[in-house]
Amino acid sequence: MKKWLSIAVIAILSVVLAACGSDAGANGGDGNKNNEITIGYFPNINHVAGMVAETKDLYSETLPDGTKVNYQYFPDGSSFMTAIETGDIQGGLVGPGPAMNHFTSGAEINVVAAGSTGGTVIMAREGAGINSPEDLKGKTFVSPRVGCTHDVQFETLMKEEFSLTSDRINGEMKHVTGKPATYSSLFETQNVDVATVPEPWASSIEAEGSGKVLIDTPEVAFGETLPAAVFVTSQELVEEDPEMVQNIVDAHKKATDFINENPEEAKQIAIDKIKDITDQELSKEVIDRAWERIDFTYDVNEEHLQEFADSSYDLEFLKEKPDLTGLVDKSFID
Template structure:
C-alpha cells in the first residue's frame, strides 16, 4: 500500500498529460464511463474518503473506465435524501442517519457495507464542572445544561442515554446546538458542557478551555463504537457488485495506510478539509482530535444496533421497534478483507 501511494503522484501526473486523449473502443467510438456517485463529509472522521478521493487512490483502483462524482455534505439527513433520490451510490455517514434511512425506506434503499471510524466523541465541560465532577461524581451534572450537535443525531442519542442511565432526566437540560454555536455558548458560559464529535470536542478544549470529562469509547465494550461507516444504495450493490468490491479494496488499503502513516495521513486529510471548506484545522486541534478515534473497517455492528434501540426508546424511530436484521451487507467486505465481521 505504501509503495502504491508513493507511486500515485507520478501516475496522476501522467494521467493529466494524456487526459486530452479520449478512450475509444475497437470501432473508434468513445467508451462511456460508468459513474460512481460518492458522498462524504469534510471531517476528520471521514478520513478514508478525504484521503482516497483527494489523492486519487480510489480513482486509480476503480480504473480508467470509472468516473467518480463526489458530493460533500454537512449533515447526514441530506446525504440520505440524496441516496433516496439516486444521487449517491456509496456514502460515508454516521450510524443515526443510516439507521433512520434504513427504517424510512422499510429496509429497501441502503445497506452498511463497511466500517470506517470508531470512537471520536466526548463529553467536554467547563473547568469548574470538571473539578466538581471529580469531587461529587455524577451529581455534579444536576441542574446543568449540556449541548448536543442535533436532536436525534448519534451524539444526542448517546447523551440522552447517559442522562437517563444516571437518573438525571428531570435534573439536567439537553440543548441541541450546532457544533459551531457551541463554541460561542461555551465562551459565554451559557452551556456547561457538550457531547460532541471530533474535531469539535478538541476545538472546545483548545479554543475555549473546555476539559474532556468522558471519552465515549470508555463507555463501550472493547472501547469501540461506530461513528462513521460506509453505506451503499441497494440498487448499486445489486447491479454493480464488482465495483462495490473494488471500492472496498481501496477502502481497506487506505485504512491500512492511514494507520501506518498517521502524520502524512493527517496532513493530507487537513489539506482536503481546507480545499473543501477554505479552512484547515490548527495543528494542535488536529493532533488531539486524531488520537480520539480509531481508523478501522470493523463495522462494530453491536454499537449500531444499540444506537438504534436507544433511538427507538427515546422516540426518534416511531412506534414500532426497529428491525435492523438486514441493515448490513458485509459479504464483499469479508471476501476482500479475508475475515468475518
C-alpha cells in the same frame, strides 16, 4: 470559501460544492450509469478515510478506467441519507445513527463497511459550574442533530448512569442542535453549557480554552465499540451493480490501510481537507490529540449496531423497536 456561520450557509455550501465538483445533482440516480459516481463524507476526523481517498485519488485506482469520481461534503447525517436515497451520491461515510434511523423508517440502504470507532467527547463550558455529569440538571446541551449518533451516545449515558434525560422526553436537560464547528463560539457566548462533540472539534475546543472534557471517549456510551462512521450505499446499487460497490469498498479499504500505515501523512491530509471544506485550519496539536481517541477500521460489528439501535428506541428516538436485519452487508469486506 466562506466560513460555516449558519445552517443556511452550510446547506448552500453543500449545494455549491456538489455543483462545482460534479454533475451528480443533474444526473441524480443515474450518475453511476454514466461512468460517473459521487462519494460523500463529513469534515470530521472520523471521516478521514474519505479525505485520504479523495486526496490520493484511490477510487480511480479501483474503478473502471474512465470513471469520473466526484465528492460532496455534508454538514449532517440527514442530508447525507437523503442524498443516498435520491441517488445524488452512490456511497460514502455517515454516522451509524442516521443510517439506522433511515433504515428502520424504510430506506433501502446497506452498510457495507465501517470507517472508524471512537471520537465522541462530552465537553462542558468553562464557567458553567459543571464539574461532574450530576451537575447537568437544568443545563443546556447541544448535539449535531436530534437522534444523531453523538446525541444517542450522550443521552444513553446520562439516562443509564445519572437518571437524567432531555426535555424532549420531559427530562431536566434542555437540548438544542448545532454544527460541531460552531460549538466553541456557542460556549464563548454562553448559549450552551455542554456539547456532545465529534473529533476534531473536541480537541479544538480544548485548545481554545472555551470548554473542558467532562466525559472522555472511553466513558461515553458505546464510546470505543460503536462504529463512529459507517460506509453506506443503496440496496439498489448492491443488487444491480455489485462490482461497482466492490470497487468502491476496495478504495475505502485502501484509504483505511493508508491511514494506519501512514498516520502523519494522513493527519496532514485531514488538516488540509478540513481547512478546504470549512475554512478552519486546525493545528497539528489538535489533530494529534483527536487521533488518540479514534481507531480507523473498515470492519463492522452488527451486534454493536443493534445494541445502539435498541438504545435509540429506549430513548424514544425510534417509534418501533428496531430490527436491523438486512442493514449490514459484510460480503464486500470479507
